[in-house]
Amino acid sequence: MIAPFQIASGPRVRFGRGEAAFAGEEARALGMKRPMIFTDTGIASCGVLESLTGGLEKTGLEFHLYDQVEADPSDESMARAHEAYEGSGCDGIIAAGGGSTIDTAKAAGVLAGNGGKIHDYFGFGNVPSHLPPLITVPTTAGTGSEVTCSAIVTDSTQKIKAVMASPLMFARVAVVDPELLSLMPSPIAAGTLMDALTHAIESMTSPKANPWTKALCLQAITNIGRYARRFVENPADPEPASAISLASTLAGHCFTNTGLGIVHSLSHPIGVYHHIHHGTSNAIFLPPVMRFNLQAVRADYAQIAPLLQNPAGPERIDPRDESAPQAAIDSVRSLLRDIGISATLRKSGLTSEEGFEIMAKDAAESPQVLTNPVHATEEDMLSLLRAAMDG
Numbered sequence: 278m279i280a281p282f283q284i285a286s287g288p289r290v291r292f293g294r295g296e297a298a299f300a301g302e303e304a305r306a307l308g309m310k311r312p313m314i315f316t317d318t319g320i321a322s323c324g325v326l327e328s329l330t331g332g333l334e335k336t337g338l339e340f341h342l343y344d345q346v347e348a349d350p351s352d353e354s355m356a357r358a359h360e361a362y363e364g365s366g367c368d369g370i371i372a373a374g375g376g377s378t379i380d381t382a383k384a385a386g387v388l389a390g391n392g393g394k395i396h397d398y399f400g401f402g403n404v405p406s407h408l409p410p411l412i413t414v415p416t417t418a419g420t421g422s423e424v425t426c427s428a429i430v431t432d433s434t435q436k437i438k439a440v441m442a443s444p445l446m447f448a449r450v451a452v453v454d455p456e457l458l459s460l461m462p463s464p465i466a467a468g469t470l471m472d473a474l475t476h477a478i479e480s481m482t483s484p485k486a487n488p489w490t491k492a493l494c495l496q497a498i499t500n501i502g503r504y505a506r507r508f509v510e511n512p513a514d515p516e517p518a519s520a521i522s523l524a525s526t527l528a529g530h531c532f533t534n535t536g537l538g539i540v541h542s543l544s545h546p547i548g549v550y551h552h553i554h555h556g557t558s559n560a561i562f563l564p565p566v567m568r569f570n571l572q573a574v575r576a577d578y579a580q581i582a583p584l585l586q587n588p589a590g591p592e593r594i595d596p597r598d599e600s601a602p603q604a605a606i607d608s609v610r611s612l613l614r615d616i617g618i619s620a621t622l623r624k625s626g627l628t629s630e631e632g633f634e635i636m637a638k639d640a641a642e643s644p645q646v647l648t649n650p651v652h653a654t655e656e657d658m659l660s661l662l663r664a665a666m667d668g
């Protein structure tokens with residue numbers, strides 16, 4: 278029998294190559310007359326948004342470009358984005374970029390709809406009023422933020438990554454166009470897809486997982502296992518880009534329903550203190566955390582092991598084998614090697630264990646601990662940080 282569960286479905290998703298050109302039509306249908314495009318300087322200047330802006334021009338919408346989004350956005354940078362929005366006379370937001378851009382747009386929208394300070398809305402369900410209409414257009418394949426109802430905020434005072442989440446923070450439409458991934462540098466493609474894989478594995482093994490989310494997680498993991506190597510080799514190749522793009526959005530939909538696990542608990546403080554790319558830090562912590570969780574989720578790991586093995590390799594993992602759960606961890610490690618991620622903290626620039634205690638404490642107090650399959654204490658977090666130092 279299937280136990281009762283609920284699904285929050287989020288925005289209408291418009292998926293496919295070339296679909297970014299229809300963001301203007303979507304904006305007009307939502308009643309926007311003057312949308313503000315949120316993005317960062319890199320995306321604004323590389324030409325990847327031409328189809329989107331061309332579509333807006335075609336619909337006759339006057340738009341304003343805000344390209345000052347920062348990576349790992351702080352409360353301060355989000356407040357600046359909100360000020361720019363308020364001063365522009367815009368009446369809706371199109372967030373075109375990676376997770377930092379989409380999260381900044383959500384936070385600016387929360388402030389536009391509710392006033393006050395970002396800190397007022399930290400936590401779950403603390404946003405009382407609707408945001409201006411929001412369209413999300415991801416230019417990376419990893420965060421899934423286009424379909425989630427949360428944003429990650431770097432709290433500049435407390436030096437933590439805080440979560441703000443509310444059903445009112447869902448975008449109205451997510452336009453997922455794999456063509457927008459074509460100019461991604463391969464190392465970014467590798468890092469971001471590891472974020473998507475981590476979302477899928479952490480969602481699949483969450484105590485809140487259900488048949489709906491598990492089915493979609495399995496599809497996301499299948500796509501990543503089959504296409505990750507080809508995607509990193511050439512992000513402009515349409516077939517792998519479509520598969521990885523879909524995997525990322527599916528995994529985002531899943532984790533917004535199930536929560537994440539302690540890979541994210543550990544990744545967030547490492548991001549705050551050492552500014553390691555979020556996908557890369559997930560890649561570093563994923564194998565040791567999988568080992569930590571192994572005994573509690575052996576059946577899930579056995580199921581995903583054949584999906585993650587190198588499709589061009591000679592071996593075929595049988596999920597019924599006693600060794601299959603461990604093979605899932607080994608497959609993640611070999612995937613990391615193949616896509617060029619140096620999966621240790623030391624290779625990412627850390628030279629000592631300085632600060633590990635405070636990061637272990639932050640990790641143990643993070644909300645993702647509650648949706649990890651095994652309870653992790655501060656001491657466990659410290660051991661995992663040490664294990665990740667040299668892999």
Ligand SMILES: [Fe+2]
Binds near residue numbers: 541555
């Ligand atoms: Fe993530």
